[in-house]
Amino acid sequence: MMFDRFRRNRNNVVNGTDQGKAQVKGSNDILKELDQFEKLSFSSHGEILGNRVATLHGDFTDELGGTSAFRGNVSLTAQNVKAIIDNPPVLDEYQNAVDVCPTAAIKNLLGPGNKDPTSEGIFDTGKCILCGRCQDIAPNLFKIKNYPALAVKRKSELLSSLGGEPQLDGGKEVYSTLGEDLKCKIGKILGRSLAIREVDAGSCNGCEVEITALNNPIYDIERFGVHFVASPRHADVLLVTGPASRNMEIALRMTHEATPDPKIVIAVGACACSGGIFGDTYATTGGIDNVVPVDVYIPGCPPRPAALLYGLLLAVDRLKPNIRKEK
Amino acid sequence: MEVSHEVEALKQADISSAATTSLVAKFQTGLLAALAKKTGGIELLNENEIHVELQSSDSIPEACSYLKQEFQARLAMMICSDERQLGRGFVLRYVFEAKAEARNVFIFVTSELVESRNEKEEKDGNNSDVKHIISFPSIVLQIPSAVLYEREVNDMFGLLPAGNPDTRPLVLHEQWPAEAFPLRKEFDLGTKVKRTLQREYKFTNIEGDGICEIPVGPVHAGIIEPGHFRFSIQGENILNLETRLYYTHKGIEKLAENMKLDQVLLLSERISGDESVANSLAYCQALERIGRLQVPERAVLIRTLCAEMERVYNHIGTLAGMSTDVGFAYGAARLNILKERMMSLNEQVTGSRLLFGINRIGGVGTDLSKDTARLLYISLKTILDDFNLVISHLRTKSSVIDRLRYTGIISRQVAIDLGLVGVAARCAGIDVDTRLDNPYSAYPMLKVDSHHDSPQHSTQYSVEMQKRVGDALSRFDVRVEEVNDSIRIIRDLVTRLLDDGSKSLAAPRPSSFEPYSHALGYAESHRGQTLHWVMVGSDGNSLYRYKVRTASFVNWPAIEQAVLNDIVPDFPLVNKSLDLSYSGNDL
Ligand code: SF4
Ligand code: SF4
Numbered sequence: 001m002m003f004d005r006f007r008r009n010r011n012n013v014v015n016g017t018d019q020g021k022a023q024v025k026g027s028n029d030i031l032k033e034l035d036q037f038e039k040l041s042f043s044s045h046g047e048i049l050g051n052r053v054a055t056l057h058g059d060f061t062d063e064l065g066g067t068s069a070f071r072g073n074v075s076l077t078a079q080n081v082k083a084i085i086d087n088p089p090v091l092d093e094y095q096n097a098v099d100v101c102p103t104a105a106i107k108n109l110l111g112p113g114n115k116d117p118t119s120e121g122i123f124d125t126g127k128c129i130l131c132g133r134c135q136d137i138a139p140n141l142f143k144i145k146n147y148p149a150l151a152v153k154r155k156s157e158l159l160s161s162l163g164g165e166p167q168l169d170g171g172k173e174v175y176s177t178l179g180e181d182l183k184c185k186i187g188k189i190l191g192r193s194l195a196i197r198e199v200d201a202g203s204c205n206g207c208e209v210e211i212t213a214l215n216n217p218i219y220d221i222e223r224f225g226v227h228f229v230a231s232p233r234h235a236d237v238l239l240v241t242g243p244a245s246r247n248m249e250i251a252l253r254m255t256h257e258a259t260p261d262p263k264i265v266i267a268v269g270a271c272a273c274s275g276g277i278f279g280d281t282y283a284t285t286g287g288i289d290n291v292v293p294v295d296v297y298i299p300g301c302p303p304r305p306a307a308l309l310y311g312l313l314l315a316v317d318r319l320k321p322n323i324r325k326e327k
Numbered sequence: 328m329e330v331s332h333e334v335e336a337l338k339q340a341d342i343s344s345a346a347t348t349s350l351v352a353k354f355q356t357g358l359l360a361a362l363a364k365k366t367g368g369i370e371l372l373n374e375n376e377i378h379v380e381l382q383s384s385d386s387i388p389e390a391c392s393y394l395k396q397e398f399q400a401r402l403a404m405m406i407c408s409d410e411r412q413l414g415r416g417f418v419l420r421y422v423f424e425a426k427a428e429a430r431n432v433f434i435f436v437t438s439e440l441v442e443s444r445n446e447k448e449e450k451d452g453n454n455s456d457v458k459h460i461i462s463f464p465s466i467v468l469q470i471p472s473a474v475l476y477e478r479e480v481n482d483m484f485g486l487l488p489a490g491n492p493d494t495r496p497l498v499l500h501e502q503w504p505a506e507a508f509p510l511r512k513e514f515d516l517g518t519k520v521k522r523t524l525q526r527e528y529k530f531t532n533i534e535g536d537g538i539c540e541i542p543v544g545p546v547h548a549g550i551i552e553p554g555h556f557r558f559s560i561q562g563e564n565i566l567n568l569e570t571r572l573y574y575t576h577k578g579i580e581k582l583a584e585n586m587k588l589d590q591v592l593l594l595s596e597r598i599s600g601d602e603s604v605a606n607s608l609a610y611c612q613a614l615e616r617i618g619r620l621q622v623p624e625r626a627v628l629i630r631t632l633c634a635e636m637e638r639v640y641n642h643i644g645t646l647a648g649m650s651t652d653v654g655f656a657y658g659a660a661r662l663n664i665l666k667e668r669m670m671s672l673n674e675q676v677t678g679s680r681l682l683f684g685i686n687r688i689g690g691v692g693t694d695l696s697k698d699t700a701r702l703l704y705i706s707l708k709t710i711l712d713d714f715n716l717v718i719s720h721l722r723t724k725s726s727v728i729d730r731l732r733y734t735g736i737i738s739r740q741v742a743i744d745l746g747l748v749g750v751a752a753r754c755a756g757i758d759v760d761t762r763l764d765n766p767y768s769a770y771p772m773l774k775v776d777s778h779h780d781s782p783q784h785s786t787q788y789s790v791e792m793q794k795r796v797g798d799a800l801s802r803f804d805v806r807v808e809e810v811n812d813s814i815r816i817i818r819d820l821v822t823r824l825l826d827d828g829s830k831s832l833a834a835p836r837p838s839s840f841e842p843y844s845h846a847l848g849y850a851e852s853h854r855g856q857t858l859h860w861v862m863v864g865s866d867g868n869s870l871y872r873y874k875v876r877t878a879s880f881v882n883w884p885a886i887e888q889a890v891l892n893d894i895v896p897d898f899p900l901v902n903k904s905l906d907l908s909y910s911g912n913d914l
Contacts, residue, residue: 067671067674070674071679100589129593200575202574204598206597217663230549247576248545251545251546277594278579278582281516281582282507282515282516282517282578282581301683302600
């Protein structure tokens, strides 16, 4: 990967204290084994090379999808809705998952008026919080993939009929390639960098952690011409998180008004797309689009940085017609 | 084998029942003497909760100040619950910790508020115009840190704290109508109350020559959560700061009453996204105490491991943020790389970069494979080496250290009065750490830090504590130390996990818990002590009441004190050094 310019053996580097060892009695063999491993493996050390670039190499994944452990998009194995409804054991399993899902992301097929086998869109990626409970209870029907659900431009596209196979081959897309695409597009459409204002409308701060990560040296989104600005007045894009709590509703509206046209609003995370786990209650509004018009929805809880970048890619597309209209 | 012996021994030592019993005895005689016939009874619940029932709410201030004076007790939280459906009134529970007298004991002072006559008349249909007001005596004069709890109760339950000088709206902002009380049982979760423009929020007004106000927020300049800060300044000096929070109030406590237990678990992870393990752990432990579930050893180890990973990545993130706020981008970049590496490890261990989904009621959801364990062990070593290297560089930069030293001072007295927890308290010379005070999970068998393992170290530590000034630099130092400790703990846990051949990850989950039983769950997040009080609902599979008090709730008021000797540009640094969660406060 891009940072892997200089691999260094850890033995070349000043060692920190090794306090781990003193602790455990009776597991000497294991410690020995671990030490063996440690010696064999290259360190993922960053080093400080005077005034030169810091180098590192690590267990980062540059792919859009996560590591194999990542709990990402949910996919349904059934062929179609009919296959579920006509098969009582499968339907039972399916309904168990409906019961266990904390956000009603899986449509209740037995609810009034829901038994229409032609009705599509039984799984709402915008509501899913990636908890994996459906797979736990109905392992034959639901599979958690290790790539994220991707951003969409219309809310209806969040409803996937069966499983939400990604539009892109999520596992193989590479963050830096996507970023280069983004950079090209921004250059063509704006002729300058893209300015983003982040607004937290009641998030749990999980989404903020991931948005902040976009700015770290690993994802380093500024290299693609994307810049986080301090005021909505300087922004092209509002990146909004949270279920739009009622206490933030007015502030969100005002921020939206303060943003000059043409502007794009991106709803980030399950909360912003649909209310997520916080739903639609006395204290929330059940999604950003109940307060301001939304152009792009990025599902996930939280969406990983690469998924955020993909959402920006879609958003920039949306800026194009707007600008033409202006002219 | 050896390890599991240790576990057994320590599990027993965990709650030193002798100390508890003697405290109950002492407490009982003491309180009985002090309050004569005012107590209704004293009861020991869940092994370390002493519940004292007061006969009348009038004796609340007396009982609370007695606890404070005689036992040096600290108000840990205040719980209100609407138990009118259970044939009681509103019930107030004041939770105290009296560490000086007995470690690992929580004292609950419980009092029932009786409905006023007017409300009964209203129920009978006598629509009198008289506004019913149920009130309870405020304890802010005795215990200043109660002020926010009382304002919260006033907003959410409509119970007036009589004698509290500040009854401005807290949780529900001024646009909410005065008669909406979300946590009362008759209030429906989905109610969309109409906005009013009748109420107004008054900030403290500071007037004088050359004094002006700077309003900041709720939408801030950085990528952070929303909150409003009102500075009164003279020149650049901050004369007063008033914080206004609750912009992210999402109704978590009410929502939990409408969910199943397993769903509340997912909700608890999202109280504050970066604190997911600590909060879900506290929640699970509360239920495990109610159901007396024996969490398998492997699960205990994995939980603790994740809790420590959470501490590491957040502390590193905070240190990076402090480096940014003093304008030292290089240090921030280097530390952010390490944070990213930690988050990538988080994902490999739990499937989520924020460690979501690890805890289950009675155990954990994911095992740690041998390969991942080895990877963790090795990566953490290199991360730690690199971390200490970067920190040593930061320490040699006077532009960093000078900004941190004597900035954002929290004095010991302030820390005591506000009952601070976590890093903020430890930096002001108060030795609190839930992992040591109320050992839970695997902590009884771990060496949490190197200060409490021998009497000599304890003495040394208390001397060192006296020297701490509670400035941003001490918070920097303590975080660095804790990262080192946590990584040592994780590596220790990894070897134990590799040693441990057992497979079981969760205790069998009872189909339901005893209705209306209740317990306190606690954990030490990277911000400090987080307390979750749960009362099981009528069907045994839901919650009647879920009260959450995160460390942020306790520590937020400290910032108003911390900035008083500083200039405005120091505020972001002070804020970051305290690392408070808005969402965890607002719920
Ligand atoms: S993973 Fe998504 S769809 Fe499955 S139970 Fe969780 S929230 Fe529901
Ligand atoms: S989508 Fe998930 S991570 Fe993001 S704010 Fe909502 S609960 Fe938190």
